[in-house]
Amino acid sequence: MKKKIEDILVEEGITEKKIKEEPNASPKILDTANQLYSYLKTPKNKWSALEKKQLHFRIQHSIETITRRKTRRIWFTAASVFIFAISGGIWYSQFNQPSEIADFANSIKESKNDTITRLVLSEARAIEISEVESEIQYDTKGEEIAIGSSQTVQQKLEPVKPSYNTLTVPYGKRSKITLSEGTTVWLNSGSKMVYPAVFAKNKREVYLDGEAIFNVSKDPERPFVVQSQQFNIEVIGTIFNLSAYSDDQSSTAVLKEGSIKLIRKTKAYLPTENKMISPGEMVTFEEEGEQLVVRKVNPSDYLSWHHGYYVFKSETLGNILKKISRYYNIEIDLKDRELAQITFSGRLDLKNNIKEVLHTIKKTTPFNFKEEEKIVTIY
Incomplete structure (x- = not known):
């Protein structure tokens, strides 16, 4: 890890010309590689321990993403940046930092x-x-x-x-x-x-x-x-x-x-x-x-909740119950995991109580439920 980054670039045979001639890279990838190469050649200040830790996490994510895409050149780019992070730099500050x-x-x-x-x-x-x-x-x-x-x-x-x-x-x-x-x-x-x-x-x-x-x-x-x-x-x-x-x-x-x-x-x-x-x-x-x-969707279906009703079209029961649980502040325990994937289409009037809403869904979606205090169990 004590090697200088320019030595590693020489050993790997990485040059600006080789980056431009990479046959399997898209324009976006080439642009990213060129930016990285430019920074790797430039001396940088040492990083704090926190910056190293943050960058280590981000590079690990990059490598996992790159492995899925099976892009040899991008893997090298990510790996080079990881080594660069250990040796020092400030390039991280320009990428996706939280506001x-x-x-x-x-x-x-x-x-x-x-x-x-x-x-x-x-x-x-x-x-x-x-x-x-x-x-x-x-x-x-x-x-x-x-x-x-x-x-x-x-x-x-x-x-x-x-x-x-x-x-x-x-x-x-x-x-x-x-x-x-x-x-x-x-x-x-x-x-x-x-x-x-x-x-x-x-x-x-x-x-x-x-x-x-x-x-x-x-x-x-x-x-x-x-x-x-x-x-x-x-x-x-x-x-x-x-x-x-x-x-x-x-x-x-x-x-x-x-x-x-x-x-x-x-x-x-x-x-x-x-x-x-x-x-x-x-x-x-x-x-x-x-x-x-x-x-494409009907936007009114997704903005309807602030008017006091939900509109669902082929929505899974699992997603519907999560929305209802939040709206009524009541815990819903879905015992049968297969029920979660059953779909429902229709309108639910949120001015009704939780029992009336569940009975509306139950008309087309087969399930039973019972309410005890602030917990509804669906089976």
């Missing part, structure tokens, strides 16, 4: 058993909201916040650094929030959104863990970016639904109006994947396959 708002969101400690909607202001002052359906509205300066029709709170903002507020909506609750620049967001049960009280002059950025409908105020000079664990969505003005729960295996975005650019995050040293989405399209990211899949 400030994402770091802040991930640092928040929260309880999954909470039953109160909480608005936490930048000075760490928490406001509890007991209503099942709450409404929050900021003034244009971000200093005055109206909660429902009877409560108003003030917050002091520091002009030097962004003041992040956090809205956490537990299972069984929903919330509508109007941000300082006019964007309206409906948060579904079990969701958390982090956002600045006042947006910066050049961008509008929020972080979502959960499900929300965004009606983004148009501002061509300041694109609106929604960050989530799996991908970012960039818009100027549009209406869309994003479902990105951190404990789900897949994330989806459905566009009703306007256009959005979806940028998939990656832990590997590979080019990121971008998708432009048009109205009436849904994009799904499956964590296992690490692919973005786009298909």
Whole structure:
């Protein structure tokens, strides 16, 4: 490991000419290889232990990805970067680092058993909201916040650094929030959104863990970016639904109006994947396959929950029960795993209680259930 990186490049016979002549590499791969080669030849400062640990994890992911693709040249690229990380460098800082708002969101400690909607202001002052359906509205300066029709709170903002507020909506609750620049967001049960009280002059950025409908105020000079664990969505003005729960295996975005650019995050040293989405399209990211899949849908079916009903078309019972469990804040124990794959199509009125909703599904999907306290057992 004490070898200099330039010695390793010489031993492997890697040159700019050889990279350009690689017959099996795509333009994206060649571009990435050229960037790496350029950095490997340049002396770098030593890294901290934390940076080495982070890069080790990312390179390991790259190697696993590369092994699946069976691309010899890319394997060498990843392996070279790993050696480079040990010997020192700062190149990592340019690739997919978490943003400030994402770091802040991930640092928040929260309880999954909470039953109160909480608005936490930048000075760490928490406001509890007991209503099942709450409404929050900021003034244009971000200093005055109206909660429902009877409560108003003030917050002091520091002009030097962004003041992040956090809205956490537990299972069984929903919330509508109007941000300082006019964007309206409906948060579904079990969701958390982090956002600045006042947006910066050049961008509008929020972080979502959960499900929300965004009606983004148009501002061509300041694109609106929604960050989530799996991908970012960039818009100027549009209406869309994003479902990105951190404990789900897949994330989806459905566009009703306007256009959005979806940028998939990656832990590997590979080019990121971008998708432009048009109205009436849904994009799904499956964590296992690490692919973005786009298909045509009726957007109203996916935005219906904030009107008090769900619309399902050939949806698996397992997915439906997870949504219902969150909405009603009730534990559902599905005993038969095969039942989870049975599909259901229809409309569920969420103004009904949990028993009525399950009886509606039961009309076309064979199962039995029993309710004991706050646990429903399906068999």
